[in-house]
Amino acid sequence: MTTVTTTSTVADDAGSGFRRRLLDALATCIAQDGYRATTVADIVRVARTSRRTFYEHFSGKEACYVALLSDANAEMIRRISSAVNPKADWETQIRQAVGAWIAASESAPALTVSWIRDLPSLGSAARELQRDMTDAFVTMIQRLCDTEELRAAGVGPLPRQLAILLIGGLRELLATTVEDGGNxxxxxxxxxxASIALLGPRSATP
Incomplete structure (x- = not known):
């Protein structure tokens, strides 16, 4: 079967490539100088493209930042979910999930801190993204805890409030570790x- 490449397809592929370059450039700038000190000029310089190309994809720095965090969040959820063996014992499943979470955060520590420190102070679109990202993590955690092994151990199903406690605790731990110069x-x-202790078997739902 012959695949026909149209002008529209080529343009779409090129546009996707420029978008990725701009997002990667913003991530690099955040690692080097932080989100607040980064300008659109910095992003296009690192991406080796033009302001015109930038504004073809994003309305401004904040929109680019929201897209970067959205993509990173989706990738982190994918990595955590794929790391867990639902047939393993409950402690191993929690260890696998948290280990993948740590590894994903460790691969981009500056972005991890920026997510926690910079995003809340931005506009309504950023606040909406923050809620959406938290909801996505809650859904992931509840789904991972709703397995035969975890239900049998008294771990799942997991209340939303407990998932939020876990998310908030891990995020703050990671952020303060990086800010204090740690690894x-x-x-x-x-x-x-801590996650095993929080999520461990319970006789009654809190």
């Missing part, structure tokens, strides 16, 4: 033990 990997075991 995210250094708190991996602590994060795993």
């Amino acid at each position: 995210i990997g250094e708190v991996s075991e602590l994060a795993v033990r």
Whole structure:
């Protein structure tokens, strides 16, 4: 079967490539100088493209930032979900999930801190994204806890409030570790033990 490449397809592919370059450039700028100090000029310089190309994809720096965090959040959820073996015992499943969470955060520590520190202070679109991202993590955690092994152990199904406690605790731990000059990997075991203690078997739903 012959695949026909149209002018529209080529343009779409090129547009997707420029979008990715701009997002990667913003991530690089955040790692180097932080989100607040980064300008559109910085982004296009690192991406080696033009302002015109930037504004063909994003209305401004904030829109680019929201897109970057949205993509990163979706990728983190994918990595965590794929790391868990639903047939393993409950402690192993939690260890696998938290380990993948730590590894994903460790791969981009500056972005992890920016997500927690910079996003809440931005506009309504950013606040909406923050809620959507938290909801996506809650859904993921509840789904991962709703397996035969975890239900049998008394871990699942997981109340939303407990999932939110886990998300908030892990995020703050990772952010303060980076801000204090530490390595995210250094708190991996602590994060795993705390998560096991929080999510462990319970006789009644809180």
